[in-house]
Amino acid sequence: MADNSKIGVFLCECGRRIAPLVDLKDLAAKLEADPLVDYVAVEPFSCLAPGLDQITKAVEEKGLDRVVIAGCEARVMLKKFQNELAATGLEEGQIDIVNLRGHVAQVSDLSPEEKAAKGFKLIKAVAAGLDALAPSVHEQVEFKGPVMILGGGIATYSAAQELSRREIESIIAVSTDEWEDEIRMLHEHYPGERHYYDRMEAIMRDVDASPFVRRITVGELSSVSGRTGEYLVTFSDPMGGPPRVYEVGAIIAALDGQMLNQGTNFGHDGRTVICHTEAEELLWTKGVPEGQIVFWINDYEAGHPEYAYLASRAAWSMARYMRERSPLTKVTVLYNHQMPVPLSAGERAASRKLGIDWVAYDGALRPTVQAGYVTYCDPEDHTEQEMPWDRLILSPRRSVGQEATKVAHVLGLEHVEGHFLEPHKQRVRPEMVGRAEAFLAGSARYPCDLHEALRQGRRAASKTAEMVEKAQTGELFAPRMVCTVDQSKCIGCGLCKEICDCGGIEPVEGHGGNIPRHVDPMVCTGGGTCAAACPYHALTLQNNTTSQREARVSTLSKELAADEILSFGCAWGGLAAADNAGVKGLKYDPRMYMLRVGCIGQLDPSVMARAFLEGANSLLLIGCPPEDCHHSYGLDHTWSRVNLIKKLLHLCGFDRRRIALAHADLNNPEEYIRTVNSFVNQMADLGPIERNSENLEKLAGLYATVNNARVRWVLGATLRRPWEEIYPGNQRNALAFDRDMMGVVSEEFIKSRVANLLRDTQKPYQLHELANALQAEEKPLMESVREMVGEGLIGRMHKDGKAHYMLRA
């Protein structure tokens, strides 16, 4: 491989935790002798001030542009090295760490020399990966246009207020121009909040008066496209005119949930037995009713005990309102005794003063609504009691609601029936925490009171404002390890968009027909499973590419002994478990060689194939426990890819078990060790793949096949989609599909081998000669060859009446 970089390797003694256990002298010598490595040094502690000084000096004097530190956990230490070495110009991606302590020194009884040998292989692999790195440029992100707050939820106002407080322009899209109306209708989404209306009004006035807020009245949201900094938002015109299009820099969705009544099984009739919203309506239109009012907090019985708090707070505030205005109204709150009364000491006193009764009932028995009475069981003496009522007020049923669901769909939020709209669960980087809020605020996210909805609005705004302010000063840059699309390769098939779980991939509008994609770097979480899935390798995870991973595996595979295991561990599962095994000094089979990968889903099948091609006899992929994947579906996608490789191994006549997917919980290293040991032993029993010419030819075919667009296409179709809820994906007729896939794979496998053969030998073959050379049956072979001729992949000529096949000139 072309040495296009200057690589320095720094071996850390880590006090006595590496040095005596690993023969660092020997290791250093090995590395110095290697053409890939330009500089080697041994240090007592690479990570401490003295060590860092030394590294900095070396980088500057020797002009190193890649650095490998052979020390401990990359997960823990990499950031420090990046920060400390930033001054030398080395950037994220140019520094890598081999966990010599935790993966080699502490975990086996090998001799120091043997450990040095193991360390050498791992370090060399990592160096090769760095060598294959083509550092990306920093992409600056600008904000073109104001912030748009759409969805019409009440959080619109707090968000707009916060933005204008920070002097950031915003457009708010609301259904009505009159905030009086909004307050009037507020109780439909947030009942029992009267005490808050004055403040609400103040906020709205504030927003009204702000020069930074522009209010538009539009119809339904019809489409959103573009990326952070430059979105195109299209609404239908309320008057039926041409659609209205806005260019905005950021989008905040404010969506309120919906209140429904409890239906007849709680006796709801809309007149005497009503729910909170209806009660509020009554207070608006008729004022406070006289007589016996009973609030029944029936959320437990309605199957949502978690909403009892909201309901009882609302009941309390309505009860107060009633008692303060009408002495002739008796108010009782009937609540499940399992529920803590949500009143502070002061409120209890006030409640007593106002004469509001709080009556608990035995939650084990469901109260029954009868004409003029509710019967309930007294939790103290377990006698049935009757409570008279003139009006019975039930808790509301809470849901997302039609409009909100529509908007959510346009915004690309996957809405699961019966759930609320919590978007984007990924929490890979801390800055992603709360990003959900930066995108969506209001009780459509999850049931909450008015106050919380407004808080979310403010939070969303300030999260957005942080970005905008950075952008304004030109300090907003895209993360380095995110996906990019090579527009020249992208045919716009949309597979990536379909499987993307972070919503980072957007179509580029304006192109006819198939629309090429591009990536919003501010949303992309760098999971990279999309890149590993692209049939045309049009997507790359920059600074962390598939070719880098291929470089690593091929280098390591060449070095591995026959019974040694190549393995990938994801930073959140396998690798973390291995690190923790190292910390605890747990011993396991030293024939295990693990390479680090951000998410197991980053592994393109071609990386797996490459391993076998270059000499690995087995491959163990260790990810997170199912449903714990930080990139949502990386693990599931790998499951499908492993299946593909298994099929191909089978076609090559190798044991399918040579590749395996495993899971590890970082908090359970013992489990991890069982996984490793059993796989290593299994492979030892299998023995190595004989590297004769036939096998090598088949492996070349295997490698070619996984890079075949058609195969990758079909594979892509099996990958789990965000709306599929069960590991490893629950597409219909999975079995039939798998059979079809088997068919496709075998066809393309043989075709690839034919192509390889003709290319390598550069001579014409007759069918039976081909069959011989590839040990394939003539019949199926003939079909494939005919197709290839048809597709123009190879040529056919007749020589003395016999058909000969060859590469086309």
Added chain:
Amino acid sequence: MLNLTIDGKKVQAEAGWTLLDTARQHHIEIPTLCYHEAVEPFGACRLCVVELRQGDNSRLVASCVYPAEEGLEVHTMSEKVKNVRRWILEMLLSECPASEAVREMAAEYGVDSTRFEVRNPEEECILCGLCVRACAQVVGANAISTVGRGAQKEIGSPYLIPGEACVACGTCVTVCPTGAMRARFDRVRGVPEVVMAKAGK
């Protein structure tokens, strides 16, 4: 270039190095518990104390934070130093008896039993705060913190339930010197039940 002596050995250091940096650079071992290379030194466990002598007067300082100075006379294994370490380790034995690491370190100083009453035989946490600092300084998530103070202090996420801030990266588990974080980790990580926490409390 600064010149000082550690345990009688003449050593050199650069400005900005701590005594611990300097000692380790010269292969002189000093025990630590609350120290980890990935985070800022904290100076809490006091196991890394060393004696500074200047004529007759001497004092103990935490080597992980004390800067190397010209002409210092440092002793890492004096009786005073050992007395402090022994007592701390003996008290740790009674405070968190379940911790392997503590027992081993104590044994090195000839402490294999404790005269004090053991409150919780299961306890492993020594409250070094490494998990907290790693979460803040390495991960940047600030998902956990110390809760309470003094003898009542413990480690956890707000209200000791899984919080939004945790990215479940396990860095805290990896840096924990006693393995105590393993037990706590599952009370910190995981998607918080937002609805319960926020709406139902």
Added chain:
Amino acid sequence: MAQTAIDIDIDEIIERYPGKPEYLIFLMQDIQAAFNYISPEALTLVCDHTGVAESQAYAVATFYNSFSLEPKGENLVQVCLGTACHLKGSGLIAENLMRSIGLDEPGTTEDLKYTVETVNCLGACALAPVAVVNEAYQPKVSSPKLMKTVKKLGDA
């Protein structure tokens, strides 16, 4: 009465101070004073406003004695355990009081009627032993005296 005003607007309190971390404790103190405890919701608001991580705010809230994350009782009794008071038996007085209202340690009774706190020196050593019942000093108290005053409040 250690009374919570029920109509205090928490947002008004939040806006008293600029949104900087150094105002975290100011905000918590005002909220504590207004509601006599800091609810999870309030804590979140303070964090949003000051830009302090919730875990940090929680650490602060649990570190300082004057903050309570649980609602306090309607009547607040503080018994001084300053040195002067201790020498004059305030420890026993506190114990006896707590026993009489069914508390094993300082805290709030289940019915949220009383909260008993022990404080380290109110600086009124001349009046030792001292207790403060709903902000009124009780100079030179004895167990029977204090228990009577407290009981009276509860029945009121």
Added chain:
Amino acid sequence: MEELEQLRGELQAAVDPDQTMIVVCHGTGCVANGSQDVTQALKNALAEAGEDIKVMPGIKTTGCHGFCSRGPLVIIKPANVFYQQVKPGDVEEIVAQTILKGETVDRLLYKHPQSGDALETTDEIPFYAGQERVVLQNIGQIDPTDLEDALRAGAYAGMAKALTAMQPAEVIESVTKAGLRGRGGAGFPTGVKWGLAAKHGDVEKFVLCNADEGDPGAFMDRSVMEGDPHAVVEGMIIGGYAIGANVGYVYVRAEYPLAIKHLEMALDDARALGLLGENILGSGFNFDIRINRGAGAFVCGEETALMRSVEGKVGEPVPRPPYPSDKGLFGKPSVLNNVETWANVSRILDRGWEWFAGLGTEKSKGTKVFALVGKVNNVGLVEVPMGIKLKEIVMEIGGGVPGSDHFKAVQTGGPSGGCLPWEDAELPVDFDSLIAAGSMMGSGGMIVMDDRDCMVDVAKYFLGFLEEESCGKCFPCRLGVPRLRETLNRFSKGQGTVEDIDDLYSLAEAIKMGSLCALGGTAPNAVLSTLRYFRGEYEAHILEHRCPAGVCKDLITYKIDPDTCTGCRACARACPQEAISGEKKKPHTIDESLCIRCGMCMESCKFGAIQVF
């Protein structure tokens, strides 16, 4: 400058020094004793008396006069007639006799404890006679809520001198020459501290006032802030000018609402008069002060912890170096002094360093304020010159120990300090001798103990306090203090061995040497000093299983003396355990197996029939 002095002159001229002025003490002690009602009664009485009075006397409410055990106090100026324990009911008589006739009401005068004759005026009373009031000079004289009154008494004169007539360096020099040492406890030379911060030149700096007076049994700082807040403000402005800081923070215990109120008023008035804020007195120097309320953590009295707390963080100390004078509040050079120190600064600048250096001893200059509490007749606040004998303070100014001719021990320095025995009665009270004696000056708590106080219990008490207040950051303190107490607990139960005592010494040593901050570093003092002087008492607990002072619950029994018992059943009713039985009018008995030694019976018995053995 001139304007200020002119204003001062006018203000002083405005009042007639011979006009009768009724001064009522509104220090917390007197207020708790009902002095506010007395003031109200006075107002009413005077109003009633109406035209009978030729010149209507003024009424002035002031800060603490110090003699708290005798409150409420009323002083009639200019004659300085001293009335003590005045009840609203006495007011009419005072007006009728003293105001109208100019005669004294003898029954309200202070009687000399020995001779028993009534003493008319303040300066005759030994409690005041023995004192040297520098920091407290205006307290009790001025109305703390009235800046004009303070100006009459000379407030801000020192500041004016410094800002207009002196260079910052000169200010630091004179504070250094005065030999002022920090009154917070450690006694670090204030001038030196300032110099370290000043040398950083033209960068943002801060001055802070430590008013987080957490020591149990200490209330000097509160009295200063309540009674003469201007002294603190003035001192801080001078300090700010000297080191080049434009912002000051006062960190006050939230438990001191009155102090906070008076400080805030003082700040507002000073701003209004141009004594604080932009371009003070036209000197071109800007300075303002902000108040932080402490949130209840003793450790925040430690300077680095206090600064973290001001930053809104958890109040945990951080290792030094870097020292606050280099990297303090918000990472900027900062100077922290306590209330009393700041107050001294304004006096020094006002009256000159030579005068100050003339007070006190060779190494400890000036005076010290003590809160004299515990088993002493004159509980209250006293200010004495450094070097005065312990005995003088307790037995003369303090009026001795009730029912005894000696004290058993005097505890100084709060939880960080130690107990001094009667043998040390002659000890001169200054920074260095106290430390030599195994205690320390501390912020000025002075708790007197008599034979009914158990030293093991006292040590246990302070350790308990520190266990509760330890921040829990560094291991020696978090682990060590509770374990020390665990050992003492065993002692107070009569368990443990003499070997344990030796272990105590060695553990205490480890904690002292190993701890991160002064809280841990001094925590063992309570044990060490009591062990040093009262080892016998420890051994009585361990070897003879008895508590000589009759305090340690597990080593005492309550018994009813049959001869004095009248069988009134009061104790039986009071007993929470129903451990007391006996028929009416017949001597009762206590069932020891049931008795939990809560002392309820003893408190309820009107005949002193219940005794401890």
